[in-house]
Amino acid sequence: MTDSAPHQLEALSRADLARLGREFMLYGHIYDRALMPQVGMRLGGGKEIEPLSIWEWKGASPNYTRRMKRLMKIEGDDVTAIVKALQLDVGFPHEYMDVRFELQPDGSAEFWLKHCGALMDVEKSGERAVVMMCHRIEDPTFDATAVATNPRARMRPIHRPPRTPADRQPHCHWTIKIEPGAEPLIEEPLTLEVGRLALAKVANERPADREPGGWHDYAGGFDADFRLEHLSQGALVAALREFSLQAHLLAAAADLYLSQRHERAKVREVLTNQWVGANWVAAERIAALRGLGGGGIDAVAEVLALHPAFPPGVRAALERTGERQAQLWLDGPHELLDEDAPGWLGLLSGGEARPVEAIAQAVNPRARVTAAAARAFTIELDPEAEPAQEPQSVSLTRLSSVAAWRFRDFG
Numbered sequence: 001m002t003d004s005a006p007h008q009l010e011a012l013s014r015a016d017l018a019r020l021g022r023e024f025m026l027y028g029h030i031y032d033r034a035l036m037p038q039v040g041m042r043l044g045g046g047k048e049i050e051p052l053s054i055w056e057w058k059g060a061s062p063n064y065t066r067r068m069k070r071l072m073k074i075e076g077d078d079v080t081a082i083v084k085a086l087q088l089d090v091g092f093p094h095e096y097m098d099v100r101f102e103l104q105p106d107g108s109a110e111f112w113l114k115h116c117g118a119l120m121d122v123e124k125s126g127e128r129a130v131v132m133m134c135h136r137i138e139d140p141t142f143d144a145t146a147v148a149t150n151p152r153a154r155m156r157p158i159h160r161p162p163r164t165p166a167d168r169q170p171h172c173h174w175t176i177k178i179e180p181g182a183e184p185l186i187e188e189p190l191t192l193e194v195g196r197l198a199l200a201k202v203a204n205e206r207p208a209d210r211e212p213g214g215w216h217d218y219a220g221g222f223d224a225d226f227r228l229e230h231l232s233q234g235a236l237v238a239a240l241r242e243f244s245l246q247a248h249l250l251a252a253a254a255d256l257y258l259s260q261r262h263e264r265a266k267v268r269e270v271l272t273n274q275w276v277g278a279n280w281v282a283a284e285r286i287a288a289l290r291g292l293g294g295g296g297i298d299a300v301a302e303v304l305a306l307h308p309a310f311p312p313g314v315r316a317a318l319e320r321t322g323e324r325q326a327q328l329w330l331d332g333p334h335e336l337l338d339e340d341a342p343g344w345l346g347l348l349s350g351g352e353a354r355p356v357e358a359i360a361q362a363v364n365p366r367a368r369v370t371a372a373a374a375r376a377f378t379i380e381l382d383p384e385a386e387p388a389q390e391p392q393s394v395s396l397t398r399l400s401s402v403a404a405w406r407f408r409d410f411g
Contacts, residue, residue: 008305009237010207014214017236018228019289020306022407024243027282027308028090029097029117031247033400034277034393035254038270043262050132052257057141059190059253061091062148063200064246069149071204071238073219077150079109079176080222085149086111087226088218088239090246093117094227096405100170101224108177110158112170119161119171121400127162134161134172143185146176151184153177194253198335199345202245202313206238244308251275252343259342268347275344275355277393279309281403283362292363297381300363301326304379307359314345324381327372328356337375353377361388 012020036053040046065085068074074084083101086092092099098115113119122129138160146153153176160172194200206216214232223230231239251271258267283303284293290306292299301318310316315331330337330348339350347355351371360367360379365387372378397403 009240011210012233012237012306014211014229014231014233014236017233017240018231019407019409020286021228021236021240021243022094023282023285023289024240024308025090025093026096026285026402026405027243027278028247028250029093029400029402030278030281030397031250031274033121033402034281034397035270035274037396037399038273038277038393039258042266042270042273043258048258048261050136052254053133053137054140055190055257056250056254057091058144058188059194059256060246060249061089061141061145062187062191063195064242064249065089065145065148067200067204067245068239068242071206071217071242072235073217075219077178079103079107079153079178082146082149082153082176083109083111084218084222084226086145088242089145090243090250091145095407096402101222103222108175110173110175112173114170116171117401117405121402123161123163130161142174144188144191147185147187150178151186152179152182154179154182190253190256193256194249197249197252197342198333198338199245199248199252199311199313199341199343202311202336204238204241204245204312207234209234240308241312245311247308248311248343248345252341255342255346271344272347272352272354273391273393275309275347276358276391277397279307279355280358280362280391280394281397282309283307283359285403287363295363297322297324297326297379300360300367300379300381303363304328304356304359309344309355309359311345324383326379328377328379330375349375358391358394 036049039048039052068088069085074081096117099111099113101109101111103109122133142155146155155174155176158173158175209232211233215230216232216235255267255271286306287293287303292303305318313332313336317329318326320326337349339346353369353371356377357369360369364381366381366385368380368382370378
């Protein structure tokens with residue numbers, strides 16, 4: 001198998017890409033549910049969780065918002081441009097975060113969440129956890145996302161949790177306004193540092209459509225009912241790549257923030273365990289979507305090829321080398337696949353096999369992955385091996401509702 005095999009993103013149909021795209025968006029939340037338990041256990045308890053939750057998104061989201069706007073030809077600095085970008089943000093994965101937007105006659109917008117998967121998780125931990133997420137984390141991160149479009153944009157709550165009564169609907173309700181007299185927000189040094197990374201500058205061109213239909217971009221009017229099925233086949237391929245990149249930029253921002261405060265080796269171990277948890281859960285979901293769970297080496301290879309672990313700029317080539325064996329080679333610019341680079345790609349470039357093995361074992365627990373050479377991994381299925389036990393990082397990720405979430409199928 002090579003990177004031109006039928007299971008690559010570029011060869012999937014529009015309908016399959018839209019289904020897979022929701023999984024790619026959800027990966028941005030699986031990412032977070034895998035990270036925070038590791039931070040709490042390994043970096044001095046829960047005191048880091050709140051500031052990290054703020055700084056990872058402040059570091060990454062303005063950069064990836066600008067990228068998505070360029071890709072989808074979302075022009076302008078008004079509220080409409082902000083709302084369109086939010087519809088393509090892994091922070092708002094469709095359905096799991098059931099966000100509804102409405103443009104107002106005065107040029108503002110409102111949005112509300114009919115369902116907030118993140119709230120469903122934190123409500124179980126009590127009011128203090130709800131206030132931390134819905135007040136102290138959301139206020140700075142929402143504005144940081146908006147500032148990528150307009151430094152005078154502001155997102156403010158009409159109401160938000162804690163919910164009174166306990167079953168209040170919608171879960172929260174916000175406004176987005178451009179305030180001409182407001183002091184323009186200035187992007188933080190961490191945001192600028194993330195923006196200088198090679199990862200933030202990777203090209204992501206929309207490939208030619210392999211079937212007719214759909215929008216080539218989002219340059220047209222705002223659609224309150226937008227979903228991924230509206231995009232063309234080529235636009236979906238590019239959007240999925242961008243969703244993957246969004247998660248990788250979050251990981252890079254988290255690494256940069258934590259490495260200012262903790263030993264680098266400890267931070268790398270946190271990120272490795274996080275990536276194991278996130279990759280396993282995402283791979284399990286993709287395998288179920290594609291009907292590949294429990295399959296052989298071909299099933300493992302297909303899930304690897306369709307997994308958001310490999311962002312644009314990284315070419316992951318797969319070749320079957322035996323009945324139960326395959327090789328995975330990674331290729332890309334040195335500055336991107338640099339073992340000292342922050343985030344997940346630095347781990348991968350340094351030969352860390354555990355996150356790749358997590359993908360393989362989620363498909364077949366008898367898979368084993370070893371680093372064969374620089375940027376190369378051997379994947380082998382051993383029918384005599386004991387099935388791998390689920391790592392603790394995966395079990396911790398499963399504590400969130402995100403792991404078992406099920407999307408609707410639009411057909």
